[in-house]
Amino acid sequence: MMTLKTCDKKRSASGVALQRFAAFLAEYAALLYGCGATSIRIEKNAARMARAFGINFYIFIMPAHVSVTVWDDDESDAAVAARRTAACGISFNLNARLSRLSWVVADQCLSLEDAAERFEKIKQTKPTGKWEVLVLTSIANASFCHLFGGDGVAMIIVFISTLVGYRLKQIMLEDGRDVRLTFLCASFFSASLSAAGHIFNIGGTPEIALGTSVLYLIPGIPYLNSVSDVIYRHYLCALSRFFEAAILTACLSAGLCAGMLILGLKTF
Amino acid sequence: MLSDIVINILEDGLFAALAAIGFSSISNTPRRAYLICALLAAAGHSLRYVLMLPDGAVMHIIPASALSAFAIGMLAVLLAPRIKCPPEVCFFPALLPMIPGMYAYRTIQYLLTTLCHTGEEAFQHYFYLFVYNGLTSTFIISGMVVGATLPVFLFKKLSFTATC
Numbered sequence: 539m540m541t542l543k544t545c546d547k548k549r550s551a552s553g554v555a556l557q558r559f560a561a562f563l564a565e566y567a568a569l570l571y572g573c574g575a576t577s578i579r580i581e582k583n584a585a586r587m588a589r590a591f592g593i594n595f596y597i598f599i600m601p602a603h604v605s606v607t608v609w610d611d612d613e614s615d616a617a618v619a620a621r622r623t624a625a626c627g628i629s630f631n632l633n634a635r636l637s638r639l640s641w642v643v644a645d646q647c648l649s650l651e652d653a654a655e656r657f658e659k660i661k662q663t664k665p666t667g668k669w670e671v672l673v674l675t676s677i678a679n680a681s682f683c684h685l686f687g688g689d690g691v692a693m694i695i696v697f698i699s700t701l702v703g704y705r706l707k708q709i710m711l712e713d714g715r716d717v718r719l720t721f722l723c724a725s726f727f728s729a730s731l732s733a734a735g736h737i738f739n740i741g742g743t744p745e746i747a748l749g750t751s752v753l754y755l756i757p758g759i760p761y762l763n764s765v766s767d768v769i770y771r772h773y774l775c776a777l778s779r780f781f782e783a784a785i786l787t788a789c790l791s792a793g794l795c796a797g798m799l800i801l802g803l804k805t806f
Numbered sequence: 807m808l809s810d811i812v813i814n815i816l817e818d819g820l821f822a823a824l825a826a827i828g829f830s831s832i833s834n835t836p837r838r839a840y841l842i843c844a845l846l847a848a849a850g851h852s853l854r855y856v857l858m859l860p861d862g863a864v865m866h867i868i869p870a871s872a873l874s875a876f877a878i879g880m881l882a883v884l885l886a887p888r889i890k891c892p893p894e895v896c897f898f899p900a901l902l903p904m905i906p907g908m909y910a911y912r913t914i915q916y917l918l919t920t921l922c923h924t925g926e927e928a929f930q931h932y933f934y935l936f937v938y939n940g941l942t943s944t945f946i947i948s949g950m951v952v953g954a955t956l957p958v959f960l961f962k963k964l965s966f967t968a969t970c
Contacts, residue, residue: 629834634891671831678828681821756907765951791914
């Protein structure tokens, strides 16, 4: 196991060099925030790299932007850089690769240029294939239906409604539609399709099919991140992530209600 | 009777693993982490199932979720270094099948239903359901994150060097 260390060949930086360090660290932290890393992970990774670069470092993480201040040992020079948090969507693959980069910088004493080059390559990381995600999500939601007590017919209904709803979500997001509107439309479609069990009396657990058909839209990661940020006292980021998740939950709930109302279903 | 329980536990673990793989693919989890996510989700979800069994520990869903999340966190801290990923890359997707999605969206639905009723009795009934679902989902998620984060605190060095 490797341990955190400051590079032996201590690199002194000042003026323009400090500005470049600050810009790199701010960009790194902004991308890490955007891909759904917790605030403590962003702090630790960026501090690890700053230490390896031999500069003093302070980070200020806000929901919409990240600000990094770096200064040299004798405090004669300092630089500040701020970047907007990236809107790249949650990606644990990016999170893992960026975390690994911070260790490579610390252990191999990479120069800023090398680190920046590797960072650019990481930024090009492709997301998981859309058809793979579509099929896996549909299977996952059908399995979820079974965990809630749904029978085989309910699982098939949920699989189809998730397939259609998730595909609609992908199309709308690719088209640049608002994410809240997308959640509302996807949940409306999934709920309307899964209501078939109720309307045509198919299967023994139609209410479970209807209830679980929209669960693939629940923003689980932002909820988990918000509680993690509370634990590490990043209250503003926690609040922001919580509200973001709560608004998406409200949208999917509204879509479900609309689908049930239009089809004349009353489950409350 | 005992064989039925064992089959149910295995079934619960299998479907939780499938759910974890699918939901983690939405969050672009690295493919090398799928197997560990599935394993953690199966272990955690089936443990929660056992803890909540009416003939067993009869535990409430909140402490049962927290304990299961603790087990997931412990396994994640131990297994994440093998695939060179931070522990949260393994345990966050594994926690997804335990996210109280139904409680979360029913909170919003009952809030809307409360607003549609002006009669005191109906209003209080739906307000009670709104608060019940809201509190339950909040405490389940909080318990899960605290449970899963505890091992990260306990094994800080191992947790934050997992990617090296």
